[in-house]
Amino acid sequence: MAFTVRIIESSNARGIDPLLARRTRSQAAVVRRVARIVDRVRRGGDAALIGFARRFDRLTLPIEVTVDEMQAAAQTLPGDVRRAIDVAAANIRKVARRQLPRAWTSQPSRGVSISQRVLPLDRVGCYVPGGRYPLPSSLLMTAIPADTAGVKEVIAVCPRPDATILHAARVAGVSRLFRLGGAHAVAALAYGTETVPSVDKIVGPGNAFVAAAKALVSPDCAIDFYAGPSEIVVVSSSGRPAWIAADLIAQAEHDPDARAILLTPSRRLAAAVARELRGQMPSDGPASHAMKINGGIVVTRSLDEAIALCDRMAPEHVVCDTNAVAGRITRAGTVFVGDYSAQASGDYVTGSNHVLPTNGAARARGGLSAADFVRVTTVQRVTRDGLQRIGDAATTLAKAEGLSAHAASIEIRLTPRRPKKAGTKRSR
Numbered sequence: 033m034a035f036t037v038r039i040i041e042s043s044n045a046r047g048i049d050p051l052l053a054r055r056t057r058s059q060a061a062v063v064r065r066v067a068r069i070v071d072r073v074r075r076g077g078d079a080a081l082i083g084f085a086r087r088f089d090r091l092t093l094p095i096e097v098t099v100d101e102m103q104a105a106a107q108t109l110p111g112d113v114r115r116a117i118d119v120a121a122a123n124i125r126k127v128a129r130r131q132l133p134r135a136w137t138s139q140p141s142r143g144v145s146i147s148q149r150v151l152p153l154d155r156v157g158c159y160v161p162g163g164r165y166p167l168p169s170s171l172l173m174t175a176i177p178a179d180t181a182g183v184k185e186v187i188a189v190c191p192r193p194d195a196t197i198l199h200a201a202r203v204a205g206v207s208r209l210f211r212l213g214g215a216h217a218v219a220a221l222a223y224g225t226e227t228v229p230s231v232d233k234i235v236g237p238g239n240a241f242v243a244a245a246k247a248l249v250s251p252d253c254a255i256d257f258y259a260g261p262s263e264i265v266v267v268s269s270s271g272r273p274a275w276i277a278a279d280l281i282a283q284a285e286h287d288p289d290a291r292a293i294l295l296t297p298s299r300r301l302a303a304a305v306a307r308e309l310r311g312q313m314p315s316d317g318p319a320s321h322a323m324k325i326n327g328g329i330v331v332t333r334s335l336d337e338a339i340a341l342c343d344r345m346a347p348e349h350v351v352c353d354t355n356a357v358a359g360r361i362t363r364a365g366t367v368f369v370g371d372y373s374a375q376a377s378g379d380y381v382t383g384s385n386h387v388l389p390t391n392g393a394a395r396a397r398g399g400l401s402a403a404d405f406v407r408v409t410t411v412q413r414v415t416r417d418g419l420q421r422i423g424d425a426a427t428t429l430a431k432a433e434g435l436s437a438h439a440a441s442i443e444i445r446l447t448p449r450r451p452k453k454a455g456t457k458r459s460r
């Protein structure tokens with residue numbers, strides 16, 4: 033059966049709305065199942081964890097990978113694979129260093145000093161998927177920013193780590209690596225077991241079970257964000273049809289539920305990309321399914337409308353033609369500009385992080401960065417003169433809010449102390 037491409041007019045609201053809308057499908061059965069797994073690991077520790085690992089991960093080796101195994105892995109890898117991991121790691125680390133917030137001190141008023149401290153988290157957990165193929169790029173993208181931020185212990189979990197994962201763990205600064213995956217791995221990281229230490233934060237992509245587990249443990253352990261299926265939107269009026277089609281197919285390859293969309297004011301480009309998609313699309317697999325069900329080409333009335341529709345969706349990845357267009361796109365996990373900025377290059381080696389917000393979360397934040405692995409706190413110092421300068425404003429606001437004790441705690445410091453009378457004696 034020939035592959036068909038949906039071309040939709042932007043005036044067709046019934047066609048556009050489902051394509052761009054947030055995907056909030058309820059997976060109650062998944063949540064219930066995951067809740068049972070998380071609870072059993074939380075209560076049962078190693079015994080429950082190893083039981084689930086044998087059942088779901090087909091674990092036969094020791095649960096923890098040794099340092100010697102990590103070091104030996106590099107010797108088994110083809111030289112080009114080892115060098116590619118090293119190049120990706122170096123670029124990710126360069127970008128991560130620039131992402132860290134800085135310490136500073138400011139004096140908003142004389143006698144008042146505010147300092148910002150930047151402190152790394154103590155221990156983080158990096159989830160590395162191990163589905164059809166292990167993903168060393170995901171390990172690099174999560175562990176390197178944590179290591180660069182100065183996190184003391186970086187714990188990684190992957191259900192079936194191969195040599196690429198082991199080498200990536202070594203160059204990324206991973207402290208400990210466990211052969212674990214799924215909801216039970218997330219539970220172990222969140223609550224700890226006899227073998228797996230609990231962490232301050234869990235990061236990294238995963239399937240629906242992993243996402244549900246991260247959401248369930250989030251009241252007790254910080255997470256990066258709730259990750260859904262991958263998304264790409266191409267906003268173009270003059271791009272190369274074959275290259276646009278290749279980008280759409282590449283992102284759709286991640287997941288049958290991925291979304292891959294072209295927004296263009298050019299009917300000629302829309303038709304050309306449709307032809308290329310029919311020619312390049314694999315006959316079967318995640319990419320063809322995703323494009324049939326969740327993808328399409330939207331012909332807009334103008335470039336302005338294409339940009340507006342893109343911002344409405346707030347997608348994970350955006351590809352566009354020029355810097356001018358990129359500057360107008362304000363809601364996206366990451367933006368690729370120009371013909372040669374292949375989206376897939378960002379998945380691996382540009383240095384920018386590929387752990388990105390999906391399902392509209394880009395309305396509020398960007399991708400994972402080194403800043404996600406630090407605590408930014410303030411230190412406040414107020415002198416006597418400083419409190420005298422700001423005290424009246426503080427007490428006035430406290431009383432306006434009906435918090436008289438707040439006001440009193442300031443006023444007691446502003447009230448002059450009565451000096452003790454000298455030479456007084458206690459009467460007998």
